[in-house]
Amino acid sequence: MQKLDGNVLAGPLSEVMTGDATSAHARCVHCGDVAVIAQAVVYADGSRFVARCRRCDSVLLTIVEAGDDVRLTMTGVTAFTMPV
Amino acid sequence: MALITRGFGSKTHGRDTRLPPGQTQVDDWPVLTAGATPEIAQEIWEFTVGTEDGKTVRWDWDSFRALGLEDFTVDIHCVTHWSRLGMPWRGVSLDRVFEHVETSYDFVMAHSYGGYTTNVPLEELLDGQAWIAFEADGEPLEAEHGGPARLVVPHLYFWKSAKWVQGLEMIAQDEPGFWEERGYSLHGDPWTEERYS
């Protein structure tokens, strides 16, 4: 996997959310850091992504583009706030 | 129906018969890690197997390797579509490990330093099908490739071959590990392209 950042999640997240989710703010449930998704540390390999907190390195969310499905797991974030 | 782009992928024709469908042969070893790379010193490394009676069989670095290191050459297949053929490894067969384990459970959850997990049926780890590897390509396993020790189950997609493996937990029923919970196949056979669940 390549170490990248949350910008790369824009495509996969566009399949499950309207608007740009990488500009959304979210709070890390582990350390409380609030950042936009684009600022997260992301490990990516084309079809699967793990986003981690820029401050404490906990898993914020994972996305798997599995064939025609996109599966989003958001166990590490709260107060997810989208700009509208 | 996806649009086919002319000429893309045509270099993969004339395929090696050892390549499962949808795989491309590579000569290097891509690094795939879902997080920061843990650094585990040999002095603190240990390997454990936990069973249904609450017992934990435990080895340290030297006692585990004393179970019997062997060389093995296998093909590895990553779900991200690359395969490496004829790769030399050195490690301890899980057959040696399970000579010291009493269990009636049929499934295994592998646990790694750093918290990752992956599930494999026990029968797919025995009879010379799986190892705890310490060396690859004639060198000690680098941390980025799962060193000091990783599980190697070459007949399944390589996410099953847990890096930084810390131990095995016997479980009664098959349960999903980290990637399996996120949409990857519970089993992961590259020959039938069991990529996603």
Add this chain to the structure above:
Amino acid sequence: MIAHAAWHVATVSATHPETPSARRIVLDIPDWPGNLAGQHVDVRLTAEDGYQASRSYSIASSGDAPSIELAVDRVASGEVSPYLVDDLMVGDQLEVRGPLGGWFVWRPDPAHRPVQLIAGGSGVVPIAAIVRAHRAALDVTPLRLLYAVRTPDDVFFRSELDREAADPGPTAVHVDYVFSRRAPDGAPRPAGRLTRELLGELVLPPQQNPLVFVCGSTPFVERVLGWLKELGHEVDDVRAERFGGA
């Protein structure tokens, strides 16, 4: 307002060499909703046997036109970029998902907040989109570009950046190059890697409250972010985009 992202069929309408290892590719996309400067697309290629690969590429263009321009650097061990640079021909079709991203974007700014752009290698692509959008809007927002690149032969968008450098007017972008391997004759400094000291000299100081955009490989971006923090820039005034090899 950011247009909704979707998959589109794109047809190659032009290609030309950008550097010895990179190529500019123009894609016609009839139903493209337009894009902002700094946005990207996911490019998906499908082989005859159904095998697919997708990668993210920044868009060098912006605006409402039903076409986009990419500039792709060949990563020898990659599987998508060698195809795009060496094999793709005019008339070929591929799929793109976009426009994507809303963080690493710049819009012409009525408040004229100064902008510092920092590019490493082919990370200049979205930065060039910002430079072009600034010029197209005749915006007088102060823009300064620091472009770290190996040699003069590796410079992307050469003629456009030269035009900015030669323009004495208020809409021109100030361009500084840092050549790591070989500098051209008459360069203000010899070839050498970007250092914290050089970064401090060549970027707008925190006192001017610039918005900073950094794009390059992951190691480049992380080095620069660390130095910017040490120089006193606030973390949230810096927008970064990292790319990998593919």
